[in-house]
Amino acid sequence: MSVAEILIKTVNFASTKHKHQRRKDEAQTPYINHPLGVAYILTSEAKIDNIHVLQAAILHDTVEDTDTTFEEIETEFGVEVCNIVREVTDDKSLTKETRKKLQVEHAPNSTYEAKLVKLADKLYNLRDLENSPPVDWDENRINQYFNWSKQVVDGLRGTNEAMEKSLDDIFKRHISCA
Ligand SMILES: Nc1nc2c(ncn2[C@@H]2O[C@H](COP(=O)(O)OP(=O)(O)O)[C@@H](OP(=O)(O)OP(=O)(O)O)[C@H]2O)c(=O)[nH]1
Numbered sequence: 001m002s003v004a005e006i007l008i009k010t011v012n013f014a015s016t017k018h019k020h021q022r023r024k025d026e027a028q029t030p031y032i033n034h035p036l037g038v039a040y041i042l043t044s045e046a047k048i049d050n051i052h053v054l055q056a057a058i059l060h061d062t063v064e065d066t067d068t069t070f071e072e073i074e075t076e077f078g079v080e081v082c083n084i085v086r087e088v089t090d091d092k093s094l095t096k097e098t099r100k101k102l103q104v105e106h107a108p109n110s111t112y113e114a115k116l117v118k119l120a121d122k123l124y125n126l127r128d129l130e131n132s133p134p135v136d137w138d139e140n141r142i143n144q145y146f147n148w149s150k151q152v153v154d155g156l157r158g159t160n161e162a163m164e165k166s167l168d169d170i171f172k173r174h175i176s177c178a
């Protein structure tokens with residue numbers, strides 16, 4: 001398969017899987033805008049053209065948030081893509097508190113490829129929080145997300161200058177002494 005065919009297959013898979021999901025913003029944006037936007041941050045800002053990383057970005061929330069299994073990802077897209085998706089997938093059977101703690105702990109031990117996807121994911125979600133926050137999040141919840149994201153990003157540093165610079169600009173606007 002050509003690179004174009006592989007990417008369109010990946011986008012089609014993710015859009016089918018996320019078809020019933022919406023973001024939590026006022027406009028109830030289709031969820032697929034998020035994984036596609038994460039992949040676009042990687043090509044346009046981080047200057048990444050590794051196909052496995054871009055596929056993993058497009059697929060990064062399919063296992064966490066839909067009925068997709070890792071077996072399915074491996075069969076359709078191969079073990080390299082599956083392993084990156086595995087690394088960036090939270091175990092939803094754990095409590096939210098534990099999941100958030102594990103993201104901070106696991107960040108520094110992630111592979112380079114997973115760190116790229118995590119940085120782009122955080123950058124997209126923080127921009128969303130600045131521009132169109134979830135309707136039911138109060139100021140305290142938003143501040144908590146900024147603070148927690150900084151802890152995760154601190155464990156991902158030394159990976160991509162452009163994304164880390166953009167993240168630091170956001171943290172400076174929202175976290176005192178960042
Ligand atoms: N900022 C923002 N986030 C939204 C919106 N709609 C859905 N989300 C998703 O919500 C997640 C953050 O919300 P939380 O309450 O902290 O986490 P949870 O959904 O995993 O319980 C992100 O998941 P994630 O991508 O898996 O990332 P992560 O935060 O778990 O690392 C994000 O993609 C929206 O309108 N704005």
Ligand SMILES: [Mn+2]
Pocket residue numbers: 034060061121
């Ligand atoms: Mn995400």
